Amino acid sequence: MRLFAFLLLLPSLAVAQDPEVDVELFLAVDVSRSMTGAELEIQRRGYAEALKSPQVLAAVQNGLLGRIAVTYVEWAGEHAQRVVVPWQMLATEEDAETIAGLITATQHSGMRRTSISGAIAYAVADFEDNGFTGLRRVIDVSGDGPNNQGAPVTEARDAALAQGITINGLPLMTVDLLSEFWGIPDLDVYYETCVIGGPGAFVVPVLEWDQFADAVKRKLILEISMTPAQVVPVQFAAPEAYDCLIGEKMREQNRTYFDIP
Numbered sequence: 001m002r003l004f005a006f007l008l009l010l011p012s013l014a015v016a017q018d019p020e021v022d023v024e025l026f027l028a029v030d031v032s033r034s035m036t037g038a039e040l041e042i043q044r045r046g047y048a049e050a051l052k053s054p055q056v057l058a059a060v061q062n063g064l065l066g067r068i069a070v071t072y073v074e075w076a077g078e079h080a081q082r083v084v085v086p087w088q089m090l091a092t093e094e095d096a097e098t099i100a101g102l103i104t105a106t107q108h109s110g111m112r113r114t115s116i117s118g119a120i121a122y123a124v125a126d127f128e129d130n131g132f133t134g135l136r137r138v139i140d141v142s143g144d145g146p147n148n149q150g151a152p153v154t155e156a157r158d159a160a161l162a163q164g165i166t167i168n169g170l171p172l173m174t175v176d177l178l179s180e181f182w183g184i185p186d187l188d189v190y191y192e193t194c195v196i197g198g199p200g201a202f203v204v205p206v207l208e209w210d211q212f213a214d215a216v217k218r219k220l221i222l223e224i225s226m227t228p229a230q231v232v233p234v235q236f237a238a239p240e241a242y243d244c245l246i247g248e249k250m251r252e253q254n255r256t257y258f259d260i261p
Contacts, residue, residue, distance in 0.1 A: 017133075019089065022063035023224060024070075024134035026123040030143040030172070031074040031082070032114045039174075042209050043142070047072065048100035050217040057096055059224040067091035068224060069132035072103055073122070077113030078150035081122045087130040114247065115149040116141060116195060117156035120167065124160050137163075138198075138223050142170035146190050146247030153194050154244050166198030170219055172206050184246060194244035200226055 027047065031040055050056055051070075060068050072085035085102045089095055123139045139160060147153040160167055169191035184190060188205040196203055204219045206212050243249070 018131055019067075020065060020133045020135070021067050021069045021089070022060075022065045022134065023068045023136045023138055023226075024087075024127060024130065024132050025068055025220075025223060026126065026137075026139045027070065027072045027085075028119045028123055028139060028141045029072065029074050029084075030076070030114070030141075032076040032143075032145065034114070034144055035172075039209065042212055044103050046213040046216045048103045049213055050220050051090070051103075052093075052096045052100045053217055056217060056220050056224065057093060059221045060090055063224065064135065069130070069134060070099065071126065071130070072099070073119075073126075075119035075122070076115070078115040078118035080113065080115070081119065087126075087132060089132075113149040114143065114145045114147060116143055116147040117153045118150040120153070120156040120160050121151070124156075124163060124165060127163075127165070136226065137165045139165060139167045140170065140219065140223060141167060141191075141195060142172060143187075143191075144172035144174070145187070146184055146194075146250070147244075148247035148251040152245060152248075157195060157197050161197045164198075166201050167196045168201055168219065168223060169196045169203040170206060170215065171203060172212075174206065174209050184250075189242065190244070190246065193242040 029043055029047065031043075035043075060066065068090050069087055070085070070090050071083065071087045074082040074084055085099055088099065090099060119141060120139060127137055150156075157167060169188075171187040171191045173185075173187050188203055191203045202222065204215050204222075206215045
């Protein structure tokens with residue numbers, strides 16, 4: 001009798017299981033105030049166009065399962081994360097169009113501070129109970145400056161790696177008055193040394209805004225297919241002992257400016 005009751009439960013147990021995907025991809029997009037409104041728009045359109053591209057869709061459909069799960073979250077300070085696209089399946093052209101539409105429909109302004117550690121910690125927690133089971137879990141972090149608020153970025157990175165999560169980076173190394181004041185010239189080295197990690201982790205620097213859309217497309221294809229063979233190398237040689245607290249020290253030195261609302 002008990003066996004019969006258990007067999008009756010099997011269909012409902014199967015339905016309750018989360019759908020399996022090739023990768024759970026958390027897109028963490030920097031919207032700190034060091035970026036202009038025009039740059040925020042370039043980011044949104046770049047991600048939207050990349051996700052709709054035939055090349056990215058082919059990478060998705062050529063996977064073992066032929067589907068991924070993706071979320072798009074804008075971030076700035078330690079507790080400043082804004083979900084633009086909640087977790088959802090990407091398997092078809094229609095899925096890509098839906099996700100791209102949600103991204104480009106967003107017109108929010110930037111937020112204060114730059115907490116890469118806060119974005120990573122938020123992403124790690126967000127993987128739990130997101131409705132999907134991925135063969136891999138990847139955090140894709142874009143940003144135009146070093147961590148300057150919250151826990152040290154290396155602590156957040158190491159906590160994510162301990163959960164089996166890979167972190168990739170898209171350092172935005174474009175030059176303008178804001179980047180010269182708030183940024184660092186070797187941001188790609190900072191990302192490579194202090195931010196990324198895990199199997200196959202890589203960095204794709206963006207040196208000019210007109211490169212952004214292509215860089216995002218290339219990065220997504222590599223993350224989805226997990227074949228980082230043609231990644232753009234970093235622009236600077238990493239020193240033997242890189243200071244991963246450089247952003248926090250810059251904030252302390254320029255506290256008057258950082259405290260401006």
